[in-house]
Amino acid sequence: MSTISLAPRMSRFKPSPSQLVAARVRELRAEGRDIISFTNGEPDFPTPEHVKRAAWEAMERNETKYTNVEGILPLREAIREKFSRENNLDYRTDEILVGAGAKQVIFDALMATVSQGDEVVIPAPYWTSYPDMVLLAGGQPEIVTCSQNNGFKMRPEDLEEAITPQTKWLMFSSPSNPCGACYTRDELKAIADVLLRHPHVWIMTDDIYEHFLFDGREFATIAEVEPKLKERTLTINGVSKVYAMTGWRIGYAGGPKPLIQAMRSIQSQSTAGPSAISQAAALAALAGPQDFVAERNRLMQERRDVLVGELNACEGLSCDTPEGAMYVFCSVAGTIGKRTPDGKTIENDTDFALYLLDHAGVAVVQGAGYGLSPYIRASFPIPIETLREGGRRIREACAALT
DSSP, X not given: OOOOOOOGGGGSOOOOHHHHHHHHHHHHHHTTOOOEEOOOOSOOSOOOHHHHHHHHHHHHTTOOSOOOTTOXXXXXXXXXXXXXXXXXXXXXXXXXXXXXXXXXXXXXHHHHHOOTTOEEEEEESOOTHHHHHXXXXXXXXXXXXXXXXXXXXXXXXXXXXXXXXXXXXXXXXXXXXXXXXXXXXXXXXXXXXHHHTOTTOEEEEEOTTTTOBOTTOOOOOHHHHOGGGGGGEEEEEESTTTTTOGGGOOEEEEXXXXXXXXXXXXXXXTTOSOOHHHHHHHHHHHHSOOTHHHHHHXXXXXXXXXXXXXXXXXXXXXXXXXXBTTEEEEEOGGGTTOBOTTSOBOOSHHHHHHHIIIIIOEEOEEGGGGTOSSEEEEEOOSOHHHHHHXXXXXXXXXXTOO
């Protein structure tokens, strides 16, 4: 039987490590194993009732047909209002695009703008998909390593050194997946000052974790902090996280009209418009009551504190307290070189993650998948009793290393 010849582009990127781990967890659970998964990139809250009701009512009205590629006008108007209300950003509706998740919006932007030889600066640790999407578009990721000593944040001098005449984009998230780092207004202004000196560099900011921000911190986005950058900034967000709508697949972006039009063209020949029903739900989420947001943030902070405490009580592990998002990025440097009860040596963070899965029944994601080792990412949108049980298992597994 012959096999199809794959395109050379397939060698440029790899499957998402978090999705691979999640698939392995499902397999083990299907075999009857008791697995606690700290890999989830989604809240365990339910989608709000008024959002679900809006989807049902849209179906009752038979609003089940194709929509405009860029998204329905009422939803884009609600997004425009959201940007104005929460971010002090003024976009027209023709400067807004709705896609099937923020991931598609990022893909649209890269495919519309990146040519062979273009460079995209990405701070590490990064969301796993960023470099691979750049590679798929034909560009070259330029990774800026951001150490734990600097709070996993990119310093202005790091950015200055990374920019070349070939740099097309700076792309980053704040709060960050996987480490929860969140740039303050002053830190963003310092980054913006560098970018003002390099007018050929565009900025893609992924604000999807905007509403999961802890310890009284205030959110800021770069085009708000430095309005002079707005005309070369793509501000990306979505309804997946705080509204617990990951499966509804709605993301959006605001940016300069020529860029949005180019992204629309890419989307028109890939997926076309997002789901009509999901757009009706997203409209209700953005335009409806927001009183539950603070409570969800409070619960996330409480869970964060539990998981940080559990991990820091484990021999060989060390983690800072994340400032936002849903993840702890934990150093496992103290376990490297140790031996497992069955005689294997822990040589890197991948070995440690596999050891936890096999020995303790706890799933985490290795830091190598996020561009920085030796770390693991553990997510905390999980009931507190499960966080404590997972912590107990990890603590016993670490104590068993010699």
